[in-house]
Amino acid sequence: MTAEPYDRFASRAADFGVEVTRVAAADASSTIETLVERPAVGAALPWADVTLPEDVRTDPTPAELDEAVTGVTAAAFAVADYGSIALRATPDGTEPVSLFPDRHVAVLREADVLPDMAAAFDRLGETFRATYGSAILATGPSATADMGELVKGAHGPKAVDVVVVR
Amino acid sequence: MSSKGHEAKAARIRELLETEGDAVATNTRGFNTGRYESVAKLDDYQRLRQEAREIKEDAIERLPELLEELTETVEANGGTVYVAEDAADANRYVAEVCEARDAERLVKSKSMTSEEIEVNDYLQARGVDVVETDLGEWVLQVADESPSHIVAPAIHKSREGIAALFNERFDPDEPLETAEELTMFAREQLLERIKGADVGMTGANFLTADTGTMALVTSEGNARKTVTVPDTHIAVAGVEKVVPSVEDLQPFVELIGRSGTGQDITSYVSLLTPPVESPTVDFDDPETPITEGSPDREFHLVLVDNGRLAMREDDTLRETLYCIRCSACSNTCANFQSVGGHAFGGETYSGGIATGWEAGVEGLDTAAEFNDLCTGCSRCVEACPVKIDIPWINTVVRDRINRSGDAGQFDFLVDGLTPDAESGGGPELQKRLFGNFETLAKLGSTFAPLSNWVANAGPVKGLLERTVGVDRRREFPAFQRETLVDWFDDRDSRVPADPERKAVFYPDVYTNHMLVERGKAAVRTLEALGVEVVVPRAPGAGRAPLSQGMIATARSKAERVADALGPYVEDGYDVVVLEPSDLAMFREDYAHLLPAEAYEPLAEHSYEAVEYVYGLVANGADADALASAGGPASVAYHSHCQQRTMGLAEYTVAVLEQRGYEVTTSDVECCGMAGSFGYKEQYYDLSMDVGENLGEQFRSLEADHVVASGTSCTDQLEDLLGDPPRHPVELLAPDGGD
Ligand code: SF4
Numbered sequence: 001m002t003a004e005p006y007d008r009f010a011s012r013a014a015d016f017g018v019e020v021t022r023v024a025a026a027d028a029s030s031t032i033e034t035l036v037e038r039p040a041v042g043a044a045l046p047w048a049d050v051t052l053p054e055d056v057r058t059d060p061t062p063a064e065l066d067e068a069v070t071g072v073t074a075a076a077f078a079v080a081d082y083g084s085i086a087l088r089a090t091p092d093g094t095e096p097v098s099l100f101p102d103r104h105v106a107v108l109r110e111a112d113v114l115p116d117m118a119a120a121f122d123r124l125g126e127t128f129r130a131t132y133g134s135a136i137l138a139t140g141p142s143a144t145a146d147m148g149e150l151v152k153g154a155h156g157p158k159a160v161d162v163v164v165v166r
Numbered sequence: 167m168s169s170k171g172h173e174a175k176a177a178r179i180r181e182l183l184e185t186e187g188d189a190v191a192t193n194t195r196g197f198n199t200g201r202y203e204s205v206a207k208l209d210d211y212q213r214l215r216q217e218a219r220e221i222k223e224d225a226i227e228r229l230p231e232l233l234e235e236l237t238e239t240v241e242a243n244g245g246t247v248y249v250a251e252d253a254a255d256a257n258r259y260v261a262e263v264c265e266a267r268d269a270e271r272l273v274k275s276k277s278m279t280s281e282e283i284e285v286n287d288y289l290q291a292r293g294v295d296v297v298e299t300d301l302g303e304w305v306l307q308v309a310d311e312s313p314s315h316i317v318a319p320a321i322h323k324s325r326e327g328i329a330a331l332f333n334e335r336f337d338p339d340e341p342l343e344t345a346e347e348l349t350m351f352a353r354e355q356l357l358e359r360i361k362g363a364d365v366g367m368t369g370a371n372f373l374t375a376d377t378g379t380m381a382l383v384t385s386e387g388n389a390r391k392t393v394t395v396p397d398t399h400i401a402v403a404g405v406e407k408v409v410p411s412v413e414d415l416q417p418f419v420e421l422i423g424r425s426g427t428g429q430d431i432t433s434y435v436s437l438l439t440p441p442v443e444s445p446t447v448d449f450d451d452p453e454t455p456i457t458e459g460s461p462d463r464e465f466h467l468v469l470v471d472n473g474r475l476a477m478r479e480d481d482t483l484r485e486t487l488y489c490i491r492c493s494a495c496s497n498t499c500a501n502f503q504s505v506g507g508h509a510f511g512g513e514t515y516s517g518g519i520a521t522g523w524e525a526g527v528e529g530l531d532t533a534a535e536f537n538d539l540c541t542g543c544s545r546c547v548e549a550c551p552v553k554i555d556i557p558w559i560n561t562v563v564r565d566r567i568n569r570s571g572d573a574g575q576f577d578f579l580v581d582g583l584t585p586d587a588e589s590g591g592g593p594e595l596q597k598r599l600f601g602n603f604e605t606l607a608k609l610g611s612t613f614a615p616l617s618n619w620v621a622n623a624g625p626v627k628g629l630l631e632r633t634v635g636v637d638r639r640r641e642f643p644a645f646q647r648e649t650l651v652d653w654f655d656d657r658d659s660r661v662p663a664d665p666e667r668k669a670v671f672y673p674d675v676y677t678n679h680m681l682v683e684r685g686k687a688a689v690r691t692l693e694a695l696g697v698e699v700v701v702p703r704a705p706g707a708g709r710a711p712l713s714q715g716m717i718a719t720a721r722s723k724a725e726r727v728a729d730a731l732g733p734y735v736e737d738g739y740d741v742v743v744l745e746p747s748d749l750a751m752f753r754e755d756y757a758h759l760l761p762a763e764a765y766e767p768l769a770e771h772s773y774e775a776v777e778y779v780y781g782l783v784a785n786g787a788d789a790d791a792l793a794s795a796g797g798p799a800s801v802a803y804h805s806h807c808q809q810r811t812m813g814l815a816e817y818t819v820a821v822l823e824q825r826g827y828e829v830t831t832s833d834v835e836c837c838g839m840a841g842s843f844g845y846k847e848q849y850y851d852l853s854m855d856v857g858e859n860l861g862e863q864f865r866s867l868e869a870d871h872v873v874a875s876g877t878s879c880t881d882q883l884e885d886l887l888g889d890p891p892r893h894p895v896e897l898l899a900p901d902g903g904d
Contacts (some may be wrong), residue, residue, distance in 0.1 A: 062361075063452035082431050093456055095394050095444040099387060117416050124437060125412035128377040132243050134442045137419070137435040142387040145427075146302035146318065147348040148325025154301060155353055156387025156434070 005080040005113040006164065012083030013162060016140025017152070022110065022164045025049040032072060035105045035161050041065055042072035043094040045107055050165055058092065071097040072105045075162070077112040079120045082139055085162060086120065089134035098138070104157040106138075108164050172596075172635045175848040182509050183855050186322035190314065190506035193321045197497040198835070200428015201549065207430065208420070218417040219553045222488035225409050226478060232375040232408045233469065239378035244441055245465035249405070252472045253283035260285055260367075260400055263466050264294050267398050269364035275382070275389035276300035277369025278316055278491055279470055280402045282514040282527060285367075297359045299388035301352050308335055314507035316516055317426045317493040322506050356388070361449035366392035370403035371490065372418060373467075376411040380467075382436040383422055385429075389436055397446045398464045405469045406478075406487040412437075418490060421551040426492040440465035477526035482562040486522030488552045495519050495546035495556050500807075500836035501539045504855045510539040518546045518556040525563045534567045538849070541840030542713050543807035544750065558758060564715025568597065596635045600842035601714035604706035604723075607645065607679040637850040640885070650678045650685035654701035665698035666787065669778070670734040674745040675706045676877035684892065687899035688744055688775045694900045695779065695787040700739070704730040707748035712755060713841045724751070724759040728768060741772040744893065746809035746876050747841065749774050753812060774809060774875075775895050780817040783824070792898045795826030802869035803894065804832040804860060804883065806876030807840070818875065818894045825898060830867055834859045837874075839882035853882070861886035871897060 003011070010020040023031045028050040041064055042056040056072055057064050073094045075085035085106050089095045098104045114120050120137070127133060142156030152158045205211045225232060237247040250256035264272060272294050274280065286296045286307075298307045302320035306313060309331050313319030320328070325345055332348060333341045336355075342348050368389050370380040380401060382389045393399050409415065415437070423429040441463035445456040477483040496502045496517030499510070507516025512524030512532045518540050525533040540560040547555060631638045650673045669692055677685040685701075692699050708723030731741055743749040752772040756765045773781070783789045801822055805815035815831065822829045838856030843849055864872060864887060872891040874880050884890040 059455040059457045061453050061455050062447050062449045065447060065456070066449075066452075084431060089394075089438070089442045089444040091443050091445060091457065093445050095390065095442070096447050096456065099390050099394070100447075117420050121413045121416040121419075124415075125376075128374075128379055128412050128437075128439060132377055132439045134379070134436075134438040134440075134444075136390065137431070137437065138433065139431045140433055142385070143433050144301050144349055144386045146300070146305065146320055146386075147328055147345040147352070149345040151345050151349040153353070154349060154386035154388070155299070155356065155391055 005115050006110055008115075009078050009080040009083060009113050010164075012081065013140070014083070016083050018083060018140055018160045018162055020162045020164060022166065024166050028107065028163060028165045029053070031163050032105060032107065035070075035163070036072060037069045037103060039064070039068050040070040040072060041068040041097050041101065043074070043090060043092045043097045045074045047074075047109070047165075050107060060093070060097070065096055065100045068101040070103045070105060071099070071101040071157070072107070073098045075106040075108040075112075076135060077114050077120065077123060078108055078162070079117060079137070080113055081116045084120075084137045084139040086124075087136045087138055089136070095136065098136075099156050102153060102157055103159045103161070104141075105161045105163065108162055110164050110166050113164070169631075169635060172846070172848040176851060179505055179509055179849070179852050182505050183851060186314065186506050186508060187504055187855065189324045189327075190322050191503050193318060194315075194497045194503045194506075197318075197427045197493070198503070201425055201494055201497065204424035204428045204430050208424070214417040214420055215551055215553055218421055218490075218551055219488065221409055221414045221417065222552050226406065226484060226487050228410075229405065229408070229475075229478060232410060233405060235375040236373055236378060236408050239375065240465075240467050243378050243439060243465075245378070245467055247467045247469060249469045250471065253470075256283045256402065256468050256470050256472070257285050257288040259466075259468055260402070261289060261292055261294075263398070263400055264289060264292075264365055267364055267464070269294055269398070271295040271297065271359065271363045272365040272367055273297050273299050273360050273363040273392050273396070274303075274367045275369070275384065275392045276303050276319065277367070277402055278514060279369050279404050280367065281313065282472065283402065283470060285402065297356070297363070299356050299360060299392055301349065301386060301388075304352060304356060305331065308332070312508070314511070314516065315493060315496060316491050316507070322508065360391050360395050363392075363396045365398045365400060366396045367400045367402065368392055370401050370407050371422070372415055373403060373408045374410070374412050374415065375408055377439055379412055379437055379439045381415050381419070382434075382438065383419070383432050384436070385433040387434060390434060393436070393438060393440070393442060394444050395447045395449075397462060398466075399440055399442075400466045400468060401440070402468045402470060405471055405474050418551075422490055422492050425494040425549065425551040426497070473527045477522075480526070482559055483522055483526045485554050486519060486526060486559060488554055489519050489522070490552060492551055493517065494549040494551065498545050498549040498835055499540075500543065500545070500834065500838055500856045501541065501852060503835070505539075505852055510536055512536060518560065519554065521563050522556075522559040525566075530563070530567055530570055533563050537564055537567060541836070541843045543836040543840055544811040545807050545835045548811050558755075561712060561715055561717065565717045568594070568715050596846060597714035597716065600845070601711035601716045601719060603710040603842070604675050607675050631847055635847045636845050637847040639850060640845050645679050646682045648682065649673070650682050651701055651703055653682065653686060654689065660693050661698045662693065662696050666696040666782070667740060668698045668738060669700075669740045669742045670731060671699050671701045672704060672731070672741055672743045672748065673701055674743065674748045675710075677744050681877060681880065681893070684744060684896055687893065687896040688742070690899045691775075691779060691792060691895055692742065694791040695782045697782065700734070702730065702734070707745075707751040708759070709747045709751050710841065712751070717759075720755075721759045724756050725764075727752075728756075728760055728764040731768060732764065735767045735771050739771075740778065741768065742775050742778050743772055744775045744895070746774060746806035746812070746814070750808040750812060774812070774814045774817070776821050776898070777814050777817040779895075779898065780821050783821070789824060791900060792825060793900050799827055799871065800867070800869040801827045801829045801871045801873055801897070802832070802864045802867045803829050804837060804864070804872075804874045804879050804891070806874070806879055807836040809875050822894060822897065827871070827897065830869065832860055832863055834863070837876075837879040837882040839878035841878050844878070844882060854885075857882050857886050873897065
């Protein structure tokens, strides 16, 4: 585990078929723009320097969720060893937005790439005891082998992109 | 079991081998291979297992206290906790919640605990439409079949079978064919049902007492939808699922996917502290933004006892409660790989650990139905992420089943063979026959070769099959008139002038009475390396009775072995053992049978024969005193299952390679014979099906030599390949001329 957390994260995520792009904050919005297929829904990003494209619908209706091709959300942190991202269950709908559309674009700060599961659960333990919150550790797209071979997109997204903002 | 019973069981197994065997075999072997690859990537795999084990030990020890803490936390979070005494109690509560919410449809993500309480039937009878949303579970719901695997419930169904089912049931415009088409079809069908759901039900893989967080380990995303879409969430979980804190989840999250399906991690690990803050998604009101809907979520945690708290008080069954239901013990099990959970399983659970669950939850009768399918090969022990001694649970439950049964009608045949009467009803005749193999072997040698002709003669075989269920297609092993001990006694002493070490060679029943040549080879090999060898008379190790669940008999054998070998060990002798299943007794099982002061010295000073050779050479003995390949020669080596679990196969490979052989090891978990298992008429077909994997591999190798470490593997390979394999030590022994 000698590689930098980011490199290790990117290579592990790639093992699960996730595309990872690293960008400067100034370029983040335009990178997201290129990854979003319309119609798109989103949950607002919690940073002042990165914003969602204009036409990404936040506060979506069930109908919009259903129709959306892409969902854009923040990820609270990532786990380098596993290529996993943590999605918080927020009142503005990170969970359904990251789940219903076929494509999920997650945005992450590089400083939040944690090296391993031990670090991840230290952070989760601390947070949960303070907030009693919920999070999903998501690794790659939704998948199933129940129909005889591996298929992506069982109930959740078929494709996942991660934008890592420096 | 009567002869009729044996036949019925054999017929059922044959049917499953034919209908479900191929799909189960492909899938479980894929998972098993994946497990080996995935855990190998972890630097600290053994440390994680140890941590996971300790967390579970501690949690079950402190269970009442942790349940109290969990209840307080969940209630402080705004949820409700109900501790259900049994299935009926749990179902009644769930139905009440559904009624109070006027629920017409409940969507479920996969949960074994909910299978255990059979909540689907209960709710459906009360007018609630219950829909399984896990794709595999849904297939079974459509097909009206039961799960055959604890993680991949529809593992017994092929893609073609599912396609035929869907095409017939749903009559789609275009017939479905590929896995992709089937998955997308199911996804759409299920999404429609989730949209109209009033209640979502999940299980919980783990629950943390400190925060009331539940972990759900899934890949499809259906659990996420099940929890998020409806406003009411019911989680049904066994009381054993609680761990102290969020941090305790870490080793389990790292181990569960790797151990089960061979995935480093599953797509989703939901860590939910309900009621969750995500907005509900009300598809009945499609135009109102979800964030404006009522966030008025309801959460009910139903903690199911159903026998678990009693299991906690039971010294053997308690370990079952550490089980995280990863399925590694099913996937690594040679018998399970062939026949699956519909034979190797009870009401709900399947695989090796099912004996513990079913005995605790349903009772001994249910466990008795399939408990015999555990042969004690021990391959699951190293696979289990929480280090449960699964074979021991099977042995103890088998012992209890024996004691609860009726004595059979052919008692007179084996009465004389039972040195230590097991109390209570006593094991069935077939078990007693195999459990007392030592007595048979002694008679066999005394009357050899006559005994061999008689045992393998048609009329006797027929009688044996009818009365005790020894399959007539098996040849009885040939007993030797001159036992190893007799040979050794009659031979001139060969004590080396200045012995490097002193060893007592343990004459196990098989080596002493049947495979005498391998014993002679071992003695010569040790002597060639400068060891002073003695071969005393010693009783059987007790493996045979232990494998039949005859623990009292096994214990008395263990005591006699300790009496016989103990003084040598005290005197500075090493104990060298050829039969791996007996070495496993000395090193592992005797811990259960003997007091520590008798067990520990014996365990510490016992060695497998070739392991010992390896050690001698590594410490300076001259390997050239041994025979060598003498030119290019290939060896196909099947190590014994228990030998592999003890980590001893490598030594044989290393020593053979050192002597110039090119060695290929078998890649199966077990040969399928497993002691007496393959001799039993009800399991003959299964045993041969398992063995065929080994047969296939070895036939294709066309090696110059086939060698095997264990007696049963030797018998099985002879039946599979036509010729008996030799023991590796027979390739190493210098010519002795005696
Ligand atoms: S007993 Fe061990 S290997 Fe078997 S399912 Fe339970 S945790 Fe997994």
